[in-house]
Amino acid sequence: MNMIKLKINGQEIEAAPGKTILEVVRENDLDDIPTLCHSPELEPYGSCFVCVVEVKGRRNLVPSCATAIAPDMEVETRNQRVLDSRKTALELLLSNHYADCVSPCTEGCPANVDVQGYIALSAMGNPRQAVDLIREKNPLPAVCARVCVRKCEDVCRRSDVDTPVAINNIKRYLTDSENAYATEPECLPPTGKSVGIVGSGPAGLTAAWFLGKLGIKPVIYEAKERTGGMLRYGIPEYRLPDEVLDKEVEYIKKTGAEIHCGVKIGTDVSLNDLRKKHNALFIAAGAWAGKAMRVEGEFDTDGVVTGADFLPEKADSREPVSGTVVVVGGGNTAMDAARTSWRLNADKVIVLYRRTRAEMPADKMEIVDLLEEGVELMELAAPVGIVRENGKLKALRCQRMKLGEPDASGRRRPVPLEGSEFELPCNLVISAIGQNTSLRGLTEIETGEVELTRWNTYVVNTRTMQTNIEGIFAGGDAADDGPTVAIDAIRDGQRAAKSIAAWLADKSLKAEPFVVHKDFWQKPGKTELGEVKESTRHELHTIEVDERLNSFSEVATGFDAEDNEHETDRCLSCGCVRYDDCDLRLYGEEYGVDMDEFKGHVRKHKVDDRHPYLVYDPNKCILCARCIRTCERILPIPALGLVGRGFKTEMRPAMNDPLVDTSCISCGNCVDACPTGALTMKYPFNGRACLATEDITTHCGFCSIGCEITVKNFGDQSYFISSSGKPGDYLCRYGRFGNELFIKQDRLKSSLVREGSSFNTVPQKDANEVIVREMRKVAEQHGADKVAVFVSPELTNEEFLLASEIARKGIGTNNIGSLSIIGSGGRSAVLDKAFGFTASTSDRNCLSDSDLIICNNTALEDDHLILAVDVIQRVKKGAKLIVANSTLTNSDQHLATLAVDPMRGRASFFWNAVMQELMDTGIVSPDNLEGRDEFLKNRSASTDTGASKAGVEMEDISRTVELVKNANRIVIIHSTDRPQDASPADIEIFADLALMLREAGKSTDLLLPRLIANTAGLEVMGADPAFLPGRVPISENALPGAKTSQDLQAILESGELRAAFIIGENPLDFTKTGSWFHNCQFLAAMDWTGTETTMAANVTLPGSTYLETPGTRCNYEGRVICYNGAVAPPSGRTGTETLESLAEAFGIETDMSSDELIREKLGNMVRFYWNTGEERNWNGRGTLVPVTPNAKASSILPPLTHGQQYRKDIREVGTERFRVL
Known part of the structure; x- marks a missing residue:
């Protein structure tokens, strides 16, 4: 073959004729050319134009995926013209991409916590992983579950239907779980650098957490005697108990954080000394001074205090208050001061607010609780003076207000009413109208003075939290626009930590991720959610009001599992599940697209979720047709196509019918083909989000092909299956969605022994003893030929081997086989005479x-x-x-x-x-x-x-x-094992x-493809009457029992069996096969779920599925395929381990201690099969055998294995109606 010479990016290349530019670039690793419509196994399509390159001599840029190389061609893949063109192509595609890359709640959270993600994990029943996910952005989840102002809920799309999802309540449920603090923080190795942190409030603690995880030593200096800042001293214990905060602080300290309490910067140590001691500083000093009411006498009147003084004082000393208390303000501090006063025996508590309740900035639930506790709310009134007697407070002079035009906050401005002044008799006035910073000793340093705003807060770059002084960062209440809420301070601490780490490493901060959101065009609104049914929101459970008086016990007692399930189910999962690997988003980020460039009309489509396994969101479709072309490769009559023309073109199922009503076979390969989130899978469990998974490669165990699969595990039986990821590697619907069988059905988790009509859970050791005793007892009484062991062809070779050993060495019978094969007339060694082996x-x-x-x-x-x-x-x-x-x-x-x-x-x-x-x-x-x-x-x-x-x-x-x-x-x-048309x-x-x-x-x-995964392994491992392990033919003077499958079938049909051990098959579900065991005195079973057979058994052992059992199987080609244990069995033991334990109880020495030993042993046993990496040595010759056709149809046995039953049920009722029961 004459090679073609060409230049790519100035480099001379030789390549084979017929290749495209893209193929040559990738083969030679010359560049990473973006593609959206291209996939190596598909014919070039050239629709997206993001892969364009420049070819010298050509006027226009060309799509590299569809342009063949030519002699002396000169190509540039990354000049400015090419980059600009790709950016334009991406901007055009995104201009009609009406989608949310991330959920509004995540974007609404100042700390950018993956709200949809932790709600999904909570729905899956994985609270520990959910809390860990929260901590990736917020190290104070239990604190926020109690005090957060829930900005995420303010933007929840569910509120367009009824009320927002109770996000914070879900967080409370998660953080109350027993394993919330079970894991140790994962930290990078120490860098040898340290950062001094002033203040142990939410900003300081957050910075310490993230710095410690990055291997940078955080050292916190706290002026108070206890940690927490305003979390401890500004929020009463009935909202945030000390022990909850203490747990959070102790967990943060596990990152290596060091905390020194009682150290005042500027008094005990100077800011300058601190800067010299550490590689950088983060100042999160808080705002501890209350704002003045600006009325005469407030500073020198006994009985007038600020909320900033009152709450810390009562945090340390709960001396009672008496008389009437008036709290001025409408925020959370005012609510806290009022409710604290009520708990401390005030005769009467009044909250005075200059606007109405509707404008109050306090948490709405705090207002409800305040009113429940009997606190009065006086609206549209403001203080104008103080009435005192002998220097002591007598009354608060107030003035009535009315609401005028909105001010800068968006709320209507209060306007005084002339002549409306009145006196409000009281014994204590608490001013809670805001707080100021006190930064004495925290601004001066040798290299200059830290710049302050006019509000006496630090001037910072809000992206980096850097001040004007090199190496000094600031955040929380003391920075930028001043006092705010805990989650904002957490955001500042998070940003500061990342920025400090980058500054110390002399690196730039990573750019913010590129995201698209529907609000860019317009807020979706209720119309878009028309089919979402209303569902009442569940609130936290609380103690009764009369239990709260004189008590600082936590009011909110928590959220039940039922509440959590209800609220997680209300989540609409707005964010895209393909956020992490959406090619369109990632390329948009790489090429710096500008969403405003082509902003205009956007088409809005209804999401189609009628298919039981797939969701199609046309809003995210970029018309690359990869799904259509993939479907054409798989089906003779494809289910998908393009309809319409121009801007109205859509990818739709044939005739615009629901996908499930077309020729679609529910294989899901279109999902793998989609480069965006237009086509996605439904999970066979609750919860839907883009989450990190533990990915394990193994093989499918439904049929004998043994396709490679990737198990993507969220944890605790929440996992889904995708293909290997190699171009052209497809899956069928069983390989991709068959795991629903294992997830949705109840699992056997323990050994069971029947006593009368009930079952007792027992240790496996006890169950083993019963099986050994009873099987041997029957063998002695009736003969070993009246006892049998049966195995499902779905099991591994290792399980076959152990079952064979148990039958022959443990019981002394040669009755070992598979009911599924025996009952359908299966023959052993059918091609041995012709080929010398029976395999493809x-x-x-x-x-x-x-x-x-x-x-x-x-x-x-x-x-x-x-x-x-x-x-x-x-x-x-x-x-x-x-x-x-x-x-x-x-x-x-x-x-x-x-x-x-x-x-x-x-x-x-x-x-x-x-x-x-x-x-x-x-x-x-x-x-x-x-x-x-x-x-x-x-x-x-x-x-x-x-x-x-x-x-x-x-x-x-x-x-x-x-x-x-x-x-x-x-x-x-x-x-060979399909009875329908066997002859x-x-x-x-x-x-x-x-x-x-x-x-x-x-x-x-x-x-010779087999219907069941490991039918070929039966003979190889001796789980067949005709063969010993290693496929050694049975001798004439062998153990008592059958010598062939036909012999064993005769024994079954005669009703001669007196005892049996059935592994993974369910014969008692059917009259014909159930009759084979009517005369059994003892029946043992092993399975991963309950069946008619396990219900009838005297002893049942828990088994495991093919996804849980490491081992090997022989596929239809004759290759030994290695399976990994991708999921943990709920029983804690794999089927192999369970059978090994039983074999040992029979006194059999097993050699299953390691995968290597097992596979080495298998390799010796199956020399006539391919082993991994080897080819069968067959010369293509053999022996002709006489044939005599007969007119006899094979009997169709009922499905005895779970895989067979699953496939039969789907065929009978159809995909659209099938549900796992």
């Missing part, structure tokens, strides 16, 4: 160059979708397809070159006639093959007889022969045909 002759890659594919007794689209994709792609590239099934689907008839429908159980007549015709016409010959004479002896087959007995046309045989004649690379696909001798016919075709020079392979 190749892997699925043999399809890649095939020119004829024969599918017999298959329903690939339903049973083995991923194999069907390979077949469809090959057919689209010109390969011929023959399908033979008694029932032909629309897809069969649409795709197949020849679709044949022999009568059920008679397909072998058809294929035998085809083979005979091939021999008669000289296309193939048995002459040079071993077994020829025996094969031809007594052989009787003809085209007309075969067609007649099979119920097909003669033309079907002749057309099949013609297609075979013209083919050079043939692949035969036949499901006697069919697989032997295909083996003979394959051998003769190979001899005739036609490369031919046989693929």
Whole structure:
């Protein structure tokens, strides 16, 4: 092949002809060209234009994904023209991207806490992870759960329907959970640098937390004797108990924070000395001076105090107050002062406020509690003077007000009413109209003076919290616009810590993430939420009012699990679940897009969530058509397409029907294809957000293909499944969504022993003892041939091996097998005589160059979708397809070159006639093959007889022969354990045909996909009467019991069994299979969920699912596939560990101590299989075997495994109606 020489970014490159610029750039790692509509397994599309590059000599930029390389081409991938064009393309796409990258509540939170995320984790039942998520932005979650002003709730979209989600109440539930402080903070290694922090309020504590986590030593200097600042001294204990604050402080100290209380900066140590001692300073000194009412006599009258003095005093000493107390103000400090006075036995408490209750800035719930406690609220009145007698307060002179025009705060300005003055007799006046800073000793330093605002607060860069002095940062009440609320101070501490860390490392702060939000165009409003049903908000539970008097016990007692479930369910999950990996958002951030550039009309679409597994949000669709093109690769008749033209173009299901009503097979591969959040999955559990997951790679265990999957785990049985992430690696609906079975069904978590009609939970040791005693007892009384062990073909090889050992070494019986295989007439070693092994002759890659594919007794689209994709792609590239099934689907008839429908159980007549015709016409010959004479002896087959007995046309045989004649690379696909269209001798016919075709020079392979994951492993591991472990044939003088699967079936049907151990199968759910066990004196079962069989068992052991059990399985190709334990089993033990424990109770020495030992042992046992990284050494030759077709349809056994039952239920009721019960 002549290579093409070209230049890319000035570098000379050689590449193969036919490649695109994008492919060459990526192969040579020359640049990271952005793409949205491109995916390597799909044909180039070139719609998004974000991958454009400049080619010398061409007037216009070209899409690199669709432009083939040419000799002497010169390409630039990142000049200014290219960058500007990409930015414009992104801005155009985003101009019609009506979406919320993050939820309004998260954006509304000053600290940017992932509110939607922790609500989702709470809904999932993962409180510890939820609290940890809060702490990623806010290290005081328990404090905020009690005192936060809930700015997140102010912007909650739910309020457009009824009332905001009780976000803070959910946080209270989470922080009250027993594991809220269970984890240790994860900190980077120490940097050797330290930061001095002035003040231990919310800003100082927050800065210490984040600095400590970054490996920077935080040292806090607190003037008071106790930590917490205004959290302790400004908020009464009935709202924020000391022990709650203490817990938070102690947890922050685990990051290495050092706290020195009773140290006043400017008195005990100078700011200058502190700056010299530390690499940087953060001043969070708070605002401890109360604002004046500006009335004469307030500073020298006994009985007039500020809230800033009153609350700290009562925090340390709760001396009672008497008489009438008047509190001036309408904020939270006023509420706290009034409610504290009431608790301290004031005869009467009045809150005086110059506006109305509606304008009060205090927390609405605080106002409600205040009024419940009997505090009076005097609205539209303001103090104008003090009446005193002998220097003591006698009354407060007030004036009535009215509301005028709105002021700068947006509230209507209070206007005095002339002649409305009155005196309000009282014994104590508390001024709570605001606070000021006192920064004496906190501004002067050798290098200059820290600049202050006119409000006596530090001038800071609000992004970095940096003052005008190098290395000095400030935040909280003492900075910028002055006193504020706890969550604002937490934001300042968080920002300061990040900024200080960057400054110390001489690095720039990271840019703020790029986000799109719907409010950019306009607030969505109720119309958009029209289908959301109203749901009453749940509030915190509180103690009764009469219990509060004379008590500082916490008023709010908490939130119940039921309340939490209700409120998390009310969450609308507004933010995008693809925030972290949305290509559009990430490219927008990288290229610095300007949302205002093309701002204009935006199309708004209704989100379609009618599909049980998928959500389609057309507002986020960028029309890249990756989902459509992926669907075309998977289905002969795709379910998705583009409708409309121009600006009105949309991606929609066929005929604009609900997706579930189309040809959609619910495989979810469109979700993987989508570069934005337009197509997303529904989780089989509550909660929906973009969250970090623990990702573990393993394989699917539903069928014998064993596709690679990624399990994305949020924790505690909350996980979902995606594909491997490799281009072209797809999943079927079972592989992607089948985990709903394991999550939604109740799990067996303990060993159970029946006593009468009830079950007792017992340790496994006790359960083991009962099984050993009773199984051996029955074997002694009735003979070991009357005892059996049965295993599900879904289990691992390791579980098969242990079950085999328990049967043969523990009980002394050769009755070991799978009811699912035995009951459907499955035969052991069916190809051993022909090939020397019973497995596929190749892997699925043999399809890649095939020119004829024969599918017999298959329903690939339903049973083995991923194999069907390979077949469809090959057919689209010109390969011929023959399908033979008694029932032909629309897809069969649409795709197949020849679709044949022999009568059920008679397909072998058809294929035998085809083979005979091939021999008669000289296309193939048995002459040079071993077994020829025996094969031809007594052989009787003809085209007309075969067609007649099979119920097909003669033309079907002749057309099949013609297609075979013209083919050079043939692949035969036949499901060996699918009873629907199995017929006697069919697989032997295909083996003979394959051998003769190979001899005739036609490369031919046989693929044998199994319906159940590890059917092939049964023989290999000795879980079959005909074989010992290692697939060693059983000897004639073997243990008592069956010698073949047919023998074991006869024992079952005769009712001779007296005891059985059934692992992972459910025969007692059906009359036919249940009758096999009617005479059992003892029945043991093992499963991961309760079944009719476990309910009937004397002893039940908990099992585990394929996602929970590490081990190996043999796939249909004959490869040993390694499975990882991706999820922890609820019982705490995997099925392998449970069986190992039972084997040991039988006195069997097991060798399952490590994965390495197990796989080494398996490698020795399965030499005729591929092992990881090896290929089977087969020369393509074998022995012809005589065949005699019979007209006999296989009996269709009820589904005995969970996977079989799941698939059957879905097929019977349809995806749209199926629900896991």
